[in-house]
Amino acid sequence: MKLLELQAACAAYGQSQVLWSIDMEVEQGAAVALIGRNGVGKTTLLNAIAGVQKLTGGHLKFGGEDLTATPAHGRARAGIGFVPQGRHVFPHLTVMENLTVGLAALAGRKAVKESGIASHIFDLFPKLTQIKNRKAGLLSGGEQQQLAIGRALAGQPRLLLLDEPTEGIQPNVVQQIEAALRRIRTELGVTILIVEQYLDFAWSFAEAYHVMQRGRIIRSGSTAMESASEISHLVNI
Amino acid sequence: MHESAFLIGQVFNGISVASLFVMAALGLALSFGLMRVINMAHGEMLMLGGYLAYLTLLVVPGPLGILVAMPVAFLGAAFLGGILELTVIHRLSTRPLDTLLATWGVSLILQQAARNLFGAIGVQVVAPTWLDHTISFSTGILSGLTLPDTRLFILLVAALILGGVALLINKTRLGLYVRAVNQDRPTAAALGVNARLVDLTVFALGTGVAGLAGVILALLGPVTPTVGQSYIVPAFLVVILGGLGSLVGTTIASLMVGLFTALIEIYVDVSVAQVLLLVFVILFIQIRPQGVIAVRSRALEG
Numbered sequence: 001m002k003l004l005e006l007q008a009a010c011a012a013y014g015q016s017q018v019l020w021s022i023d024m025e026v027e028q029g030a031a032v033a034l035i036g037r038n039g040v041g042k043t044t045l046l047n048a049i050a051g052v053q054k055l056t057g058g059h060l061k062f063g064g065e066d067l068t069a070t071p072a073h074g075r076a077r078a079g080i081g082f083v084p085q086g087r088h089v090f091p092h093l094t095v096m097e098n099l100t101v102g103l104a105a106l107a108g109r110k111a112v113k114e115s116g117i118a119s120h121i122f123d124l125f126p127k128l129t130q131i132k133n134r135k136a137g138l139l140s141g142g143e144q145q146q147l148a149i150g151r152a153l154a155g156q157p158r159l160l161l162l163d164e165p166t167e168g169i170q171p172n173v174v175q176q177i178e179a180a181l182r183r184i185r186t187e188l189g190v191t192i193l194i195v196e197q198y199l200d201f202a203w204s205f206a207e208a209y210h211v212m213q214r215g216r217i218i219r220s221g222s223t224a225m226e227s228a229s230e231i232s233h234l235v236n237i
Numbered sequence: 238m239h240e241s242a243f244l245i246g247q248v249f250n251g252i253s254v255a256s257l258f259v260m261a262a263l264g265l266a267l268s269f270g271l272m273r274v275i276n277m278a279h280g281e282m283l284m285l286g287g288y289l290a291y292l293t294l295l296v297v298p299g300p301l302g303i304l305v306a307m308p309v310a311f312l313g314a315a316f317l318g319g320i321l322e323l324t325v326i327h328r329l330s331t332r333p334l335d336t337l338l339a340t341w342g343v344s345l346i347l348q349q350a351a352r353n354l355f356g357a358i359g360v361q362v363v364a365p366t367w368l369d370h371t372i373s374f375s376t377g378i379l380s381g382l383t384l385p386d387t388r389l390f391i392l393l394v395a396a397l398i399l400g401g402v403a404l405l406i407n408k409t410r411l412g413l414y415v416r417a418v419n420q421d422r423p424t425a426a427a428l429g430v431n432a433r434l435v436d437l438t439v440f441a442l443g444t445g446v447a448g449l450a451g452v453i454l455a456l457l458g459p460v461t462p463t464v465g466q467s468y469i470v471p472a473f474l475v476v477i478l479g480g481l482g483s484l485v486g487t488t489i490a491s492l493m494v495g496l497f498t499a500l501i502e503i504y505v506d507v508s509v510a511q512v513l514l515l516v517f518v519i520l521f522i523q524i525r526p527q528g529v530i531a532v533r534s535r536a537l538e539g
Contacts, residue, residue, distance in 0.1 A: 052423045076429035088424040090417050100410070101417045105429030155429055 003028040003063060003159055003191050004049070010057035011041075011048045018044045020215045021058065026159065031185055031192040033202035033223070035235050036212035042195045043085050045212070046161050049193070050082040051075040063158065076105040081157025085164055085195075087148040091137025095128055098136050098151050105155025120188065121150040124180045142173030149180065153188070160184065162194040166201070181205065199228040199235060211235065242374065242382035247499045253388040255495025256395030259488055260450035261472040263402060264318075264443020266479060266487045271419050271439050273333055274326055277340040279472070280465025281347040282444045285317060286310035286451020287460035288351060291360045300365045306452050307394075314448025319441040326440065327433070344465075351462035359461035368456070391453050398446055403484060405442075415439055474518050480528030489529045494518075 004026040011019040018041050026032050034042050047053035049060065051072030059068045067075055076082070090098050099117045122129045125146040131139065136147055145165055152160060165181070166174040178201060184190050196202040202209065203223045211219040211234050219231065265279050293306035321343060329336045368390055373383040406412035417425040418432045426432045454464060475494055479486030497517055501510045522528075 050427045052427050071433075072423070072426035073429050073431045076427055082424075082427040084424060084427065088421055090420045090424070092420055093413070093416060097413055097416075100413055101425060101430065102428050104414065104425075104431075107429060107431075151428065 001028045002026070002061075003030075004193070005061040006049070006058065007061070008058035009045075009048060009055055009060065011044055011053055012056045017056075018215050019048065022217055024210060024217065024220075026191060026193055027208075028158075029189060029191055030208060031194065031206040033206035033209045034193065034195045034212065035197070035199065035202055035209060035231075037235060040212045041215040042212055043163055044215075046082075046163050046193070046195060047084070049075075050080060050084075050161055052082075052084070073104070076155060076157075077108055079105075079109075079156075079158035081105070081152035081155055081160045081190075083145075083148045083152050083160065083162045083165060085167070087141070087144045089136035089139070089144045089147050089151070091135065093136055094133050095136055095139070095147055096132045098147055099128075099154050102151040102154030105157070109156075117154055118156075121153050124153075124183060125150050142169045142177070145169055145173075145177060146180070149177070149184075153184070153190075157190060159191045159193065162192065162196075164195050164197060166196075166198065178205070197235075199232060203228045242379045244503075245379065246382050246384075247503055248496065249384060249388070251496035251499030252492065253391055253495075254499060255491040256392050257450060257453060257468065258471050258475050258495055259491035260395055260398060260446055260453070261468045262475040262479070262487050262491060263398070263484075264440075264445075264447045265472055266476045266481070266483070267402075267443045268436075268440045269476060269481055270483070271415065272326070272330065272436055274330070274336045275333075275340070275473075276321075276326070276440075276444075277337060277469075278321065278344040278347060279340075279444070279447055280469030281344050281351075282314045282318060282447035283451040283454055283465040283468055284347070284351060284460065284462065285314050286448035287362070287455040287464055288355060288360070288451075289313045289448065290452040290455040291355075291362050291460055294362055300367055303362075303365050303368075303452065303456070307449055310448040310452045311445040312448075314451070315441040315445030318444025318447075319437060321444070322437050322440040327436070348462045355460075355462070357462060359459035359464070361459050362455035364456045387456050390456070394449070394453060398449065399484075399488060402442075402446070406484060411435075411438065474514075478518060478521060478528055480530040483528070483530035486528055486530030493529075 002025050006022050006024040009019060009022040010017060022045060034045065036042055044053055048055050051070065055068060059066060061067065062078055062080060065078065067078060090101065099121065127143060127146060128150055131143060136144060139147065149165065165177055169177070181192070182205065185192060194206065207223055209221060209223055210217045211231055213234065219234065261283060265276065268274060268276060289310040290306040293309045294302040297305045325339050325343060326336055329339055364387055368386045370386045371383045374380055406415060414425065414430045414435050417430060418435045422432055471494055475487060475490045478493060479490035494514065498510055498514055501513050505513065
């Protein structure tokens with residue numbers, strides 16, 4: 001079953017068009033990697049799916065429903081979880097308060113009951129338990145990233161959008177985050193669309209990939225059928 | 238009259254004026270912090286509250302009329318504020334300067350409407366008898382000090398409102414959403430917070446508090462179509478001094494402005510005091526442009 005469908009999606013910043021007729025599908029339960037050089041529109045595409053960036057053309061369907069005209073909070077409530085680039089934790093709120101804001105996505109959902117911050121979030125990121133009363137703005141990059149993922153999970157999403165979750169984070173924490181992402185897939189069954197610069201991780205994590213260039217998807221395929229080295233020339237400078 | 242009694246009396250007056258400023262400025266500070274809009278019609282919410290108090294007392298005369306008038310004024314001003322947000326401010330949300338102009342226009346319309354309905358001279362709200370006392374001291378160093386009940390009542394109402402809003406912002410889920418939208422609107426929206434609804438609620442709450450302040454103003458003097466104007470300038474000063482959107486900053490700044498005016502008036506007359514107040518604010522902003530409390534500190538936003 002297709003969970004997310006983009007049909008001829010376009011986006012622009014003022015007069016300059018950034019996304020050109022993007023067609024993309026994400027299967028329920030899949031992990032899909034979005035790769036490409038800097039400035040090709042990966043972040044814009046993720047923002048457009050989350051509703052932070054407006055689509056100027058095309059359609060977005062989620063779970064069979066057309067959400068093209070739905071504002072960001074409506075998409076979150078439909079089950080799209082978002083971990084933005086640069087983490088964007090609320091700096092003056094504590095870790096616990098940040099996680100609580102994530103519960104806003106549960107408003108008006110029939111399938112899920114609100115029961116506070118689910119324990120599996122602290123199970124995935126034990127570090128958050130120790131620092132739950134600290135202001136998020138004072139945390140390290142790795143801690144903020146774990147918080148941003150935990151916060152999105154608090155809303156019990158069906159699809160998780162991750163924008164470079166390991167960017168600028170020290171290597172040992174990167175491994176923890178990658179391990180947590182695998183568990184989110186296998187244990188929680190959350191579908192994942194991830195923007196990722198490290199091809200090695202993208203290949204070991206996702207089963208499908210899309211390469212973007214100049215606002216278009218120029219190549220798509222299965223990570224099982226092709227090797228990362230075949231497309232590395234499209235990504236590396 | 239003992240000298241220290243006079244000084245304490247002036248401090249008390251200053252705090253009492255400050256409590257009016259804080260109620261007038263609270264809504265301005267909240268909606269500026271959240272939406273970055275300046276509502277020039279905010280003073281007219283005070284006026285509306287005053288007239289609603291007058292009307293309520295016509296319907297419910299007697300000692301408890303003023304207590305009925307307070308929720309009526311709050312709801313009335315909040316309702317009008319909500320309409321203003323929906324019809325004007327939200328539609329101009331990407332054009333802050335136009336909001337300034339549009340709300341100024343609304344302010345003029347509301348003043349003229351009041352003039353047409355109630356006349357230019359103003360109406361009188363008589364304080365109930367239970368507020369008609371004064372506490373006076375006749376012995377000791379405080380001899381000669383008199384504290385009117387109305388002023389104590391203002392202080393009490395302001396403290397209750399401030400406490401209530403602080404609880405709402407810091408302890409409730411709605412308050413958490415307000416703070417989240419304040420800090421990062423797109424991310425809060427992407428997490429499921431209906432930022433539009435938060436805007437509307439906060440704006441209506443702020444105008445409602447101004448309406449309540451209007452009831453208090455009505456106890457102190459006549460309600461005229463321009464009664465809000467004399468309080469809105471100090472309210473803007475308070476918002477700027479306080480740090481544009483901080484609750485604690487707004488309170489401290491109100492006390493600063495109220496006490497400064499009251500104490501300087503011991504030595505100079507009222508109009509010179511106003512000049513010195515503006516000089517004080519200019520100097521303060523020169524030294525500390527972010528205001529008393531910096532809402533957007535870089536320390537937390539690496």
